[in-house]
Amino acid sequence: MENPYIPELAVIKEIKDETSDVKTFKISFRDKKSLDYLPGQFIELTVFGYGEFPTSISSSPIPRKDFFETSIKRMGDATNALHRLDRGSIIGARGPFGNGFPVDKLKGNNILFVAGGIGSAPLRSLIYYTLANREDFGSLKLLYGARAPDDIVFKNEVMPEGKIGQGLDVFLTVDKANEKWRGHVGVVTTLSKETEITPENTFAVICGPTVMIKFAVAELLKMGFQKDQLIVSLERMMKCGMGMCGHCSIGAKYVCKDGPVFTCKETGKFLELPF
Ligand SMILES: Cc1cc2nc3c(=O)[nH]c(=O)nc-3n(C[C@H](O)[C@H](O)[C@H](O)COP(=O)(O)OP(=O)(O)OC[C@H]3O[C@@H](n4cnc5c(N)ncnc54)[C@H](O)[C@@H]3O)c2cc1C
Ligand code: FES
Known part of the structure; x- marks a missing residue:
């Protein structure tokens, strides 16, 4: 073997x-x-x-x-x-x-992608997957926040004229603008107010720093999303990557094997969310 x-x-x-x-x-x-x-x-x-x-x-x-x-x-x-x-x-x-995103469960629904910083990396894979199967999904929206305009990862792809921008609605924000930035300023959760998002038939897929995930989840719950409509991808310190060493355990779960993708129904306790 x-x-x-x-x-x-x-x-x-x-x-x-x-x-x-x-x-x-x-x-x-x-x-x-x-x-x-x-x-x-x-x-x-x-x-x-x-x-x-x-x-x-x-x-x-x-x-x-x-x-x-x-x-x-x-x-x-x-x-x-x-x-x-x-x-x-x-x-x-x-x-x-890892388990990956539940692509079959997402089919037939609207998807709201919420990404912060390098958290956009796993979402890029899912976004291109949904664009390649566009007829299987409802509306596709991306809320993406970076620290500054120069920190926007995949800039040429997520900007409205880019490849991703043509297949889904993209809303960008930065924490701190520079002199050239004409877009939104504020943390990524502030974008949800501007984007006509409703929870009906919608899954939100959230990836980024833990603090951003917590704020995004809290905001989406306030908007009426249920915990099993919120899907998060978590990062933890890892060694083996396959459920053998126990390095990434949170409670009874191994993030590497049972995750890194969980619904908020499963992760409420891990993330110390306010519910
Ligand atoms: C499932 C999973 C997917 C990931 N995907 C990406 C990705 O797509 N792109 C990317 O750039 N990074 C990703 N990471 C984070 C990446 O694994 C760490 O940045 C990397 O391990 C740092 O290794 P290093 O030897 O350079 O730094 P180290 O010397 O090991 O650490 C440098 C600093 O990074 C911190 N750090 C180390 N590992 C992690 C971790 N797992 N999570 C958070 N902070 C960490 C340490 O606390 C330290 O402050 C992912 C992590 C996980 C668990
Ligand atoms: S990294 Fe070894 S059990 Fe998850």
């Missing part, structure tokens, strides 16, 4: 600068044609000599391709080391792991 802790060798095919500290990496396995995955699943990446870390897959699984993408913010040793690598570099990859 293969040892699931040993990464497979993979090649960085392309690197795209998204912001000053986020890059998108297009990666192919060296000895495997393609990777089967769902939007919302993640990979454990190894930068040899520096370490391994979990990262969401930011590309859509359809159409099927011989690569996947992941969009990574520089944080510590391993992510900084990855940012220093060039096209053609060999890295390690294990996965995919």
